[in-house]
Amino acid sequence: MNDTTPVPVFDYFRQVDLPTPTLRDDEVQSLFAETFGVEIDVQALGSQQDQNFRVFPRGSTEPLGVLKLSNPVFSEAEIDMQDAAASRVAERSPHVRIPRIVDGPHGPMSTWWDSSQGRIHARVIENIAGRTLTGSSYLAPAVVEGLGALAGAVSLALADFTHPASGRVLQWDLRHAARVIDTLLPLDPDAEVRGTVQRATDAARAALAPVADALPLQAGHFDVTDDNVLRAPGATVPDAVIDFGDVCASWRVGEIAVTVSSVLHHDGATPESAFPAIRAFDRARELGDDEITAFWPLVVLRGSVLVLSGRAQVRLDDANDYASGALEREFRILEQAASVPLPVLTAATRAALGRPRRSEPGWTGTPLLPPGRRVELDASTESPLNDAGAWLDAATLDDAALAALDAGAEIATVPAWRARLTGTTDPLPSTAETVPTDVLVWLAEPLLLDGDTRVDGDALIVTEDAEALTISGAAAAAASGTLPARTRLSVRRSVDGLVPPPRTTRALADAWREVAGDPGAALGLPPTAPAHDDSLQRRHEVLAEVQEHYYGVPPRIERGWRELLIDVEGRVYLDMVNNVASVGHAHPHVVAAGSRQMHLLNTNSRFHYRAIADYADRIAATLPDGFDTVFFVNSGSEATDLAIRLAMAATGRPDIVAMREAYHGWTYASDAVSTSIADNPFALETRPEWVHTVDAANSYRGRHRGADAVRYAPEAVAVIDGLAASGRRPAGMIAETYFGNAGGVALPDGYLREVYAAVRRHGGLAIADEVQVGYGRLGEWFWGFQQQDAVPDIVAVAKSIGGGHPLGAVITRREIGDRYRTQGYFFSSTGGSPVSSAIGMAVLDVIEQEGLQENARVVGGHLQRRLEELGERHDLVGAVHGSGLYLGLEFVRDRETLEPATTETAAICNRLLERGVIMQPTGDFQNVLKIKPPLVITRASVDVFVDALDRVLSTGF
Structure with a gap:
């Protein structure tokens, strides 16, 4: 409309009270039929000052549109403006869906009604498909x-x-x-x-x-x-x-x-x-x-x-x-x-928005602290002060500061604006407010203050024009105007009455600093360098794109302790996915063993040293009698690759049977038997001709479910027998002993016992992939094959055995190991190195001495029960899989069809990260939470996880 001559319009201040129209349903239906020629059913919708209905042709469930009865105070010109503006947006921004006026039997459904409540404008707007964001659920x-x-x-x-x-x-x-x-x-x-x-x-x-x-x-x-x-x-x-x-x-x-x-x-x-x-x-x-x-x-x-x-x-x-x-x-x-x-x-x-940062206010007065020998303490995530869990001790900073004073420093300080991990005594639930706004100060000698001071509660306030310093820890000395010696003082700065909170997030910390200035300047300390981190950009520049990282915008993790991970901003996360760190991050016994051995010797594993034999004995002792020969490698992929080669060498045959939907590694042989479409969408059609697959024995989602899952074993046996009958007797069969890639689904009872027997009947070998589930993680069993009451011929294991150190092993019988000579020779330069062997033995020490298998059983059982309770309240939960501390929570959109909730699972993981929990999806449809935390995790920590998950499922993701 080009005519911009003003017309009479609504002025709120002439009519502050705007009662909503409240026409009865029957009147609305009658007027609608009379003016628009359509008999309708109505469904009332909310509005602040208008009256809205969703309308349906009589007897239909398909909506005709939304009937909007405008408040009578609004003029025809105003209603015309609304429609014109909607048309303009639809024209100029075609990617935005805009509802139009619905056409009825007699033209556009827009007119004035003479109702029981006066003249009211009625129009029917398209009911376009979709859902609003109404309510207070979480918005990603x-x-x-x-x-x-x-x-x-x-x-x-x-x-x-x-x-x-x-x-x-x-x-x-x-x-x-x-x-x-x-x-x-x-x-x-x-x-x-x-x-x-x-x-x-x-x-x-x-x-x-x-x-x-x-x-x-x-x-x-x-x-x-x-x-x-x-x-x-x-x-x-x-x-x-x-x-x-x-x-x-x-x-x-x-x-x-x-x-x-x-x-x-x-x-x-x-x-x-x-x-x-x-x-x-x-x-x-x-x-x-x-x-x-x-x-x-x-x-x-x-x-x-x-x-x-x-x-x-x-x-x-x-x-x-x-x-x-x-x-x-x-x-x-x-x-x-x-x-x-x-x-x-x-x-x-x-x-x-990337606008230039304005300069922070300087300090116009005399610096509060006199010149003198100063020591700045580092309380950040990577500081050695925080090693061995010392960051959880409230006394760590004070001890370090007093030690600095005893060594001759006159002043010890910890700067503001730099994330401060030390002294985080209550890390869970996680918080993003980790950046301190105060400077911490310890004085070797008492300091008499000049200037205007007063006491405010437990703090001393020092004022300088419009600026002030709030000094906590000094109130008792305020009467004399003296700051005490060898006492922790917290100094915050405010300008124009704006007092920063003790801690805040990184984004708001930088803003607070711009507004309130650096308290260090008021003390005569050098400014803290602004935070800048380009490590993610550099990673993208120098690493291959396929070498992915968790999360779109990941936290930069630089420290771990037990079941916790800490980023450079000092935020503590609960690690619920890291079975690599089996005995917990930075376990002191493991760290000490590796460090001690590194001081002594670390070299090519072809040299002769005692540790490799000691470690081989220790790991073999965890297995049934007959497992007396160990190969050491550096990863799970190498372990499964070597296990396959061993079977081929021992039998002189090339063919291998593998279970579909499994993942075994990324080397040539381990990738060849991996058929997880989540890892490789073209897995099945790109297998080499020597790989033969059997159905994924998934009793929840597979072809046979529930009680029918007993059919998987006979069908797998039939495949093996068929291969033998065709002249291609298999060298072996490889399978995860617990269906880990699917999210911790137990194989049907007796499955491996039947399949192993069939493979052996034709002269082949049974290979147990224990990379994910072995080493006590299942709680009831140290090895996954024990759950199946079956004993393999070759065991491949990694991840857990190194506690985060790159270490893998293949354990078998002597006669099988010796046959590898037919393929040439084997060595792994650092597999089983002195340091790797020392660390491997230390991991076993911790599992045994700290009862971590029992912890997996008890804490894992508690966690499983709590997850099952979630399933009673949240329809998205389809099933809880697994045992001990290898669990999978499967999300489905429909519990009958089992339609996987893939998008929802990714969103849940992202929101859990916001809540301070590290979690990732697994399974071919990426709809299962893979719950496999360090074995040291406590009952209190798993409760934090379930509470966070409950909050996410209840409030949105």
Whole structure:
């Protein structure tokens, strides 16, 4: 519409109370049939100030559309503007789905009704497929980014849109937010709510005032929120925008401010959760510097308007379930928007958008500490102070500082802004707030302070103009104005009353530093270098693309301890997937054994030294009688490869039988018998002719399920017999003794006993792949084949046996091992090296001395029971597989069809990472959580895992 001459439009301040239309269903049906010529059934939908229904042709389950009965206060011109704006966005942004007016028997279904409640406009809008984001379930970063992208696309499409009704005055127009708040705030009966809103609003208005007049104006949707977007069936990211009821001309930045406000009430959301949306909007509609300054104040004002308007609407219309149901989430929006001071959020947003960082304030006064010999302690993740679990001891830092003072230092310090792991005495549940905002100081001698000081609670406050230092640990000495010696002092700095929290996230820490400055400067300490980490970029540049890493944006892990992993930001994660670190990360006994042997000797395994024989004896002793010959290698792939070659050499035959859907390694022979389509989508059609496969003996998902799983063994025997009958007697059969790649599914009882017997009947050998499940992980059994009451001829094992050190082994009988001479000779330069042997023996020591097999049985049993309880409450859980600390939680969309929940499983793993839990999917459909933590894991830790998983399944992913 080109005519921009203003027309009479709604002005909120002339009619603050907007009761929602409440037409009865029968009246709606009657008027609909009369005006549109269609008999309908209706389903009421919520709305703040309008009345909405989903309508169906009488007797049909297919919706005709959404009937929108606009509040009578809105004029025909305003309704025309809404439809015109929707058409413009559909035209300019064809990738965004926009609902149109539905055509009926007599043309477009849009008209005025003379109802029992007066003249009301009715129109039927397309019911486009998809689901809104309504509710407060978790929104993944990709979804938040999608919201911002939609807001950007709509804003861009409406950049030059004009309409005579665009000057209407809505309570939702952020240009009028302060006036709306001034109108509604005195009317709210709750003094606590009034106080919360007043404080937040005062700060927002003060921050907005300097830039308000400079903010660009344009028409916009101004309600691209979780309630008004849709994601197509099966899609994750929203791609549709509905409800153009708030179209008007306003500040351009208000579009994304409104969108972000709708993110903040979702589970686990913080202001930082909004950054993906802000970045996406900025890519479409670059935000100016004034707009960035105005952004968070506008989000706060939006939250205040939502709170007051929602509460006013409920007081006016207590039967409006939509309005009353939104009160809690609207208050959370305001709480989150006001949870961090606006200057800090603005600085963090500038950084998130790649804008130049502004200089941090310097210290104008005299440095608090005198010159002297200083020692800076390193409390970061990689510091030697944290070795052997010392980071969990609250006294570690104090001991190190006092030792430095005793060695002659006059001052010992720990800097601010550098992640501080030391002294994290309660690491679980995990938290992302790991970056300290304070400097820690220990003085060799008492220090008399100059200047203005006062006591505030348990802290001493030193002021210098608008700046202040808060010194904790010195309150007792405040009366004398003296800082005590040999006492830990925590010094935080504030500017204009903005006091940083003790710890915060990396993004907010950098912003706090920009706003409040470095407390080290006030003490005369050198500045802490800003954090910069390009290691992921460098990894991508120098490693082959196929050499993948966990997660799209992985934490940089640089320390482990027991069942915990720690990143460079000092965040502690619960490791639920690392069977490589079988006896726990950095176990002191294993570390000491490797270190001691490295001091003595590490060399080619062809040299003669005692450790290799001692270790071979130890590992053979864990197996049944007859296993007396050991080959040492460096990995599971090498172990299974060698096991296959041994079978071929011992029998003089090339053919091998393998179970489908298994993974055995990446070397030529181990890859040849691996048929997991998750690892290689073309696995089955690219097998060499000497590999013959049998059905995956999966009693949950395979061809035979439940009691019918007994059929797998006879069918496998038939394959083996058929090969022999065709003149291709197999050299051997290789199988995981517990179906690990499928997520810890036990083989049917007696399966291996029958199959091994068939292979041996034709002169072949039975190969047990114990790489994943051996070494006590199953709890009840040290080796997986023991669960099957079967004994193989060759055992391949790795992962667990080295406790994180590259070590693998193949154990067999002497007559089989000796036959390898027919293939030439064997050696592995570092397989079974002195250091590897020492570490391997230390791992066995720990398993035996600390009772880790029993721990796997007891803690694993508790974990399995808790996971089974999840299945009683969450339909996505299909089954809990496994034994001990080798478990698999399988997710399905339907418990009858077993449709795998592949997308959901990946999303669950990503959200678990946000919750501080390391977890990854497995199985051919990548729909099983592979739960195989270090064997030292405690009952308390597995409870943390299940609680986190329960939270994720309950609140979304």
